[in-house]
Amino acid sequence: MKKEFEWFDKPENIWKLKVYGLLTLLVTVAAELMGTGDSTHQWDKIPGFYAMFGFISCVVLIVLSKFLGKWWLKKGEEYYDE
Amino acid sequence: MTSSWIPPAFIFLFGALVALVLKGRVKQAWLLFVPVAGFAYVHYLPTEASFSLSVLQYHVDLLQVDRLSKVFGYIFCIAAFGSFLFALHVKGNVEHISALIYVGSALGVVFSGDFISLYFFWEFMAVASVMLIWARRTKKALDAGYRYVLVHIFGGLILLAGLLLLYYDGNPLTVQALKGKTLATWLILLGFMLNAAVPPLSAWLSDAYPESTATGGVFLSAFTTKTAVYTLIRVFPGWEVLIWLGTLMTLYGIIYAIMENDSRRILAYSIINQVGFMVAGVGIGTEMSLNGASAHAFAHIIYKGLLWMSAGSVLYMTGKTKCTELGGLYKTMPLTLICCCIAAASISSFPLTSGFTTKTMIIHGALDQHLVIIYFLLEVASAGVFLHAGIKFPYFVFFAKDKGVRAADPRPNMQWAMVFFAFICIFLGVYPKPLYHILPYPLVAEEFHAYTFMSVIRMLQLLLFSGLAFFAFLGLLKRTETISLDTDWFYRKGTKLILFVVTGIASLVGRGLEYVFVKTIPLRLSAFCExxxxxxxxxxxxxxxxxxxxxxxxxxxxxxxxxxxxxxxxxxxxxxxxxxxxxxxxxxxx
Incomplete structure (x- = not known):
């Protein structure tokens, strides 16, 4: 039997992905410092503004939907059949 | 009346008639030929072409051609080609014929010159599309289909009421921008909003689309909501309420998509989210944002179709759709995975994909009008798109925990369809000029430059740090075997409550009537007569x-x-x- 492609199951590869991923994050923030002049809005002047904005937005969305789901909206799959 | 031109809808309706008698390879070739012919025909349609019929002393104008209708005409034909290629192996007539009628009716709406013909095509669409849900032949699909068609008939009646009022107010029924805020225009807007899946009128979508067949979902994702976007651009550009409703839609879709367990339901909520961007663009109403709404609809039809194709391939090969039952499919479905990731990148508007070159137009349009709050809310939504459709969907289906499900990539025709759509996603991201060229306001579009150093860096920051949030909070995103209550609760559970109340009242009234008319009055009368x-x-x-x-x-x-x-x-x-x-x-x- 042909051996399956299992690259993503190996812990050492996941470790590599994490390292490269974090490096990419750093690069995108560092790259912003190289760009000049294009800051028409006040918030553009804050370094890494969009990085923070993206992260915080997602945390808020995740937590909000978690709470909505847990306390109100999530029901068992048979809910409508009962 | 120029009789040498017919509405493009007729090509598909004629195609449906012919397909009825064809079989085997000839039928397959025909199904692919009809969209190609439709595309060529739309391309050569001149703006002065018209086609009208006289019905009861009233001229029904079935053909009105301009740049806006052409954009939607082109993309509907491309979407039809890709979707038919994906569904080519499907046996029997039901799905193919109803899909041809569905696409034809969508084109009918887009090229309608007056509201009467628009309304008829509108209702045709609902009836033809429900077949793609019923064709799944499960109890759930049957029930969801009934709800779907009833909701759409309800929406159609609201639209009809608005149109009748408009007519009796002495307005012409030409399809054009409506300015006055009267009961008539509000009702028409409500009818359009229902098809655009604006909450709270959106639950039909997330209820019914996931129950469609593996191939039917691809068709459904493209036409109904985007036809509604077209009508909004055409009739309600610059209506401020749409800015807020659109922004609400983008966030609503995300929050539900994060809660969902069913992979195809995640994609259904993601449609609501994406259409939200377009609706907001229509509300902003500048040339830039209307261009953006049209361009985004164009790009969206392709990448969302591709996402539905990859989910459809997984359903077709494994019979499963729930995230809790899937995982680890990257090992055996590489092509589906790659195409899915291209679509996921596009919907998240990664640079070099079609989402980046189109969605940024709408967001840019908001900033141009100094709508700072809207701008930031749309950016929150952009981050959230990557969260739910960009990572969550591929991650839980193809990676996450290996659930032991093994399936190969689907049939060749399905693979080719995915490659075709994936190619367009990248092509429009790298070279958006052809798309910008056909937009309603080409001059504004040509001045727009999606790619600047800072725009790319900022988008990458936004998206990659959203990805970081996903993995940092993976514990909170753990899948559960649940469904999420949406506004369909009101007609699924609520009807039971209403039935209970109504039967309660009815039995009380019945008893009262029985007391008066059966017991009291006859007894008194008989005593009196005696x-x-x-x-x-x-x-x-x-x-x-x-x-x-x-x-x-x-x-x-x-x-x-x-x-x-x-x-x-x-x-x-x-x-x-x-x-x-x-x-x-x-x-x-x-």
Missing amino acids: RPVTTFMTMYYRFSGKDAGAIDEFQSRALPEKVSTVPIGIPVFMALLFLAAFAYIFSNIF
Whole structure:
């Protein structure tokens, strides 16, 4: 039997992905410092503004939907059949 | 009237008729030929082309061509080609024929010159599309299909009510931008909003689309909501309420998509989210944002179709859609995974994909109008798109925990369809010029530059840090075997409540009526008929103020009916009296 492609199951590869991923994050923030002049809005002047904005937005969305789901909206799959 | 041109819808409707008699390879070739012919035809349609019919002294204008209708005409034909290629192996006529009618009706709406024909095509779309849900042949699909079609008929009736009011207010029924905020225009807007899946009128989408067939979902994702986007651009550009509703949609879709377990339902909520961007663009109403809404609809149809194709491939090969049952498929479905990731990148508007070159137009449009709050909310939504459609969907289906499900990539025709759509996603991201060239306001589009160093860096920051949030909070995103309540609760559970209340009231009223008309009145009447003289005498005594003792004494004596002689039988006399009364009542009423 042909051996399956299992690259993503190996812990050492996941470790590599994490390292490269974090490096990419750093690069995108560092790259912003190289760009000049294009800051028409006040918030553009804050370094890494969009990085923070993206992260915080997602945390808020995740937590909000978690709470909505847990306390109100999530029901068992048979809910409508009962 | 130029009779040399026909509405593009007719090509698909004729195609459906011919497909009925074709079989095998010839039918497959025909299904691919019809969209190609449609595309070429739309391309050569001149703006002065028209086609009208006289119905009951009224001219129905079935063909109105301009740049806006052409953009949607092109993309509907491309979407139809890709979707038919994906569904080419499907046996039987039901899905193919209804899909042809569905696409034809969508084109009919887009090229309609007046609201009457628009309305008819609108309803055709609902009826044709429900077949793609029923064709799944499960109890769930059947039920969801019924709800889907009922909701759409309800929406259609709201639209019709608006159109009738518009007509009686003395307005022409030409499809054009409506300015006045009257009951008529609000009703028309509501009808369009229902098809655009604006919450709270959106639950039909997330309820029904996931129950469609593996191939039907691809068709459904493209036409109904985008036809509604077209009508909004055409009829309600610059209506401010749409800015807020659109922004609400983007966030609503994300929050539900994060909660969902069913992979195809995640994609359904993601449609609501993406259409939100377009609706907001329509509301902003500048040339830039209307361009953006059209371009985004164009790009969206392709990448969302591709996402539905990859989910459809997984359903087709494994029979499963729930995230809790899937995972680890990257090992055996590489092509599906790659195409899915390209679509996921596009919907997240990664640079070099079609989402980046189109969605940024809408967001740019918001900033141009100094709508700072809207701008930031749309950016929150952009981050959230990557979260739910960009990572969550591929991650839980293809990676996450290996659930032991093994399936290969699907059939060749399905693979080719995915490659075709993936190619367009990248092509429009790298070289958006051809798309910008066909937009409603080409001059504005040509001045727009999606790619600047900072725009790319900022987008990458936004998206990659959203990805970081996903993995940092993976614990909170753990899948559960649940469904999420949406506004369809009101007609799924709510109807039971209403039924309970209504039957409760009805039984109370019934009992009351029974008491009055079955028990009390007949008993009194029969007592009266038996002893009319005594009854009259008693009443006379009461009214003339005799005391209770005198009445008792009178009643205790022998009753007059028993001791006196009456010329005719009392019952006959009473019957005559009633007949006379009835005769009098009827002769005066009728």
